[in-house]
Amino acid sequence: MAVQDVMALILGGGRGTRLYPLTRLRAKPAVPIGGKYRLIDIPISNCLNSGIHKIYVLTQFLSASLHRHIYQTYKFDIFSGGFVYILAAEETPSGMDWYQGTADAVRKQLPRFAHARVEDLLILSGDHLYRMDYAEFVELHREKRADVTIAVQPVARADAPRFGILETDGNGRITSFHEKPLDDKLEGLESVPNSDRPYLASMGIYLFRADVLRKVLEESDAEDFGKQIIPAAIESLRVYAFPFDGYWEDIGTIRAFYEANLALTLPDPPFDFYDPKHPIYARPRFLPSSRTDDCHLERTVLAEGCLIEQSYIRESVVGLRSVIGPNAQMTRTVMMGADFYETPERKAENRGLGQPNVGISRGSVIEGAIIDKNARIGEGVTIRHHSPEEGMVEADNYVIRDGVVVIPKNAVIPDGTVI
Numbered sequence: 045m046a047v048q049d050v051m052a053l054i055l056g057g058g059r060g061t062r063l064y065p066l067t068r069l070r071a072k073p074a075v076p077i078g079g080k081y082r083l084i085d086i087p088i089s090n091c092l093n094s095g096i097h098k099i100y101v102l103t104q105f106l107s108a109s110l111h112r113h114i115y116q117t118y119k120f121d122i123f124s125g126g127f128v129y130i131l132a133a134e135e136t137p138s139g140m141d142w143y144q145g146t147a148d149a150v151r152k153q154l155p156r157f158a159h160a161r162v163e164d165l166l167i168l169s170g171d172h173l174y175r176m177d178y179a180e181f182v183e184l185h186r187e188k189r190a191d192v193t194i195a196v197q198p199v200a201r202a203d204a205p206r207f208g209i210l211e212t213d214g215n216g217r218i219t220s221f222h223e224k225p226l227d228d229k230l231e232g233l234e235s236v237p238n239s240d241r242p243y244l245a246s247m248g249i250y251l252f253r254a255d256v257l258r259k260v261l262e263e264s265d266a267e268d269f270g271k272q273i274i275p276a277a278i279e280s281l282r283v284y285a286f287p288f289d290g291y292w293e294d295i296g297t298i299r300a301f302y303e304a305n306l307a308l309t310l311p312d313p314p315f316d317f318y319d320p321k322h323p324i325y326a327r328p329r330f331l332p333s334s335r336t337d338d339c340h341l342e343r344t345v346l347a348e349g350c351l352i353e354q355s356y357i358r359e360s361v362v363g364l365r366s367v368i369g370p371n372a373q374m375t376r377t378v379m380m381g382a383d384f385y386e387t388p389e390r391k392a393e394n395r396g397l398g399q400p401n402v403g404i405s406r407g408s409v410i411e412g413a414i415i416d417k418n419a420r421i422g423e424g425v426t427i428r429h430h431s432p433e434e435g436m437v438e439a440d441n442y443v444i445r446d447g448v449v450v451i452p453k454n455a456v457i458p459d460g461t462v463i
Contacts, residue, residue, distance in 0.1 A: 097126030
């Protein structure tokens with residue numbers, strides 16, 4: 045299937061408040077995942093593996109690290125015609141407002157696409173974890189002669205209120221849309237009868253004919269695709285469903301992010317970073333191999349450049365340049381690692397100032413936590429698992445959210461602290 049005439053628009057998202065404090069200093073798509081990747085690497089890699097090489101990323105909030113990552117990672121030779129470009133919100137002669145929603149973001153950038161020689165525009169989110177061949181998506185879209193095609197996934201009744209639920213006819217054409225219907229409103233919305241997952245949920249992945257998208261946005265002031273543009277399109281346009289039954293996770297909350305990372309440590313993880321035919325790309329860092337000394341590692345994802353000494357680690361993700369131990373214990377924890385190694389001189393200076401080195405120091409016990417980049421965990425620190433029912437707690441150097449203790453980027457946890 046030829047997809048050279050398809051352009052992808054990846055939406056960078058808003059403030060990412062549900063992922064706070066991981067989004068305190070970065071845009072949501074720049075949040076690290078899986079030890080060495082960032083969330084934005086997932087949709088970009090799906091595009092590249094599908095043959096789509098014209099990609100725009102629309103950003104707004106705290107986008108400096110995201111811009112740097114994309115610039116350093118995705119480079120094409122001059123003959124390929126491919127690109128990954130950042131389109132940040134900006135003041136223009138026609139307006140000074142920031143993006144007001146997903147549809148508004150694309151509308152404000154329409155002049156950039158006016159002369160693009162593409163037939164279809166693929167609209168993606170920058171914070172989902174999944175692997176999809178968009179070429180199959182495009183093929184169905186064109187077979188049906190659709191104006192819009194929406195990727196959908198079957199879900200159980202218990203999950204349906206979290207999503208926009210679609211109804212389809214026998215030909216796959218979408219006949220109605222219901223935004224996060226309450227449980228008592230689900231009767232009659234089943235599209236997959238006699239199934240334990242009878243409802244079709246929108247994945248927030250849309251394929252528009254380019255001329256249709258331009259017309260829809262120019263004739264409307266709607267700000268959001270899911271809540272406004274799509275329901276209106278179903279009433280007047282040919283809108284079809286593209287069924288997808290693979291793994292897909294919306295990394296929208298701290299708990300979802302935490303669980304998606306820990307799932308990577310399973311013997312048969314639901315998302316496979318090891319698929320040689322469909323790799324997930326990341327920035328090459330030229331780091332040395334990780335080194336462990338007298339350690340016990342069980343179901344652990346270990347990125348490059350780590351130094352781990354006499355420590356016990358179980359069901360955890362250990363990110364780039366992580367330094368752990370000696371005699372540390374870490375269980376069901378996502379550690380994002382560090383952006384740098386500290387020199388012996390700097391370590392001596394830290395000791396003089398009474399400040400821990402970057403990483404997890406001697407004798408600390410960590411369970412049920414997310415440790416963001418460059419965090420300094422002192423000696424004898426205890427971080428324990430909390431119940432999701434406890435509610436959100438925010439202190440100077442940690443946040444407890446959805447039952448997960450999050451140590452923010454660059455935070456310092458003094459010796460002997462108990463959380």
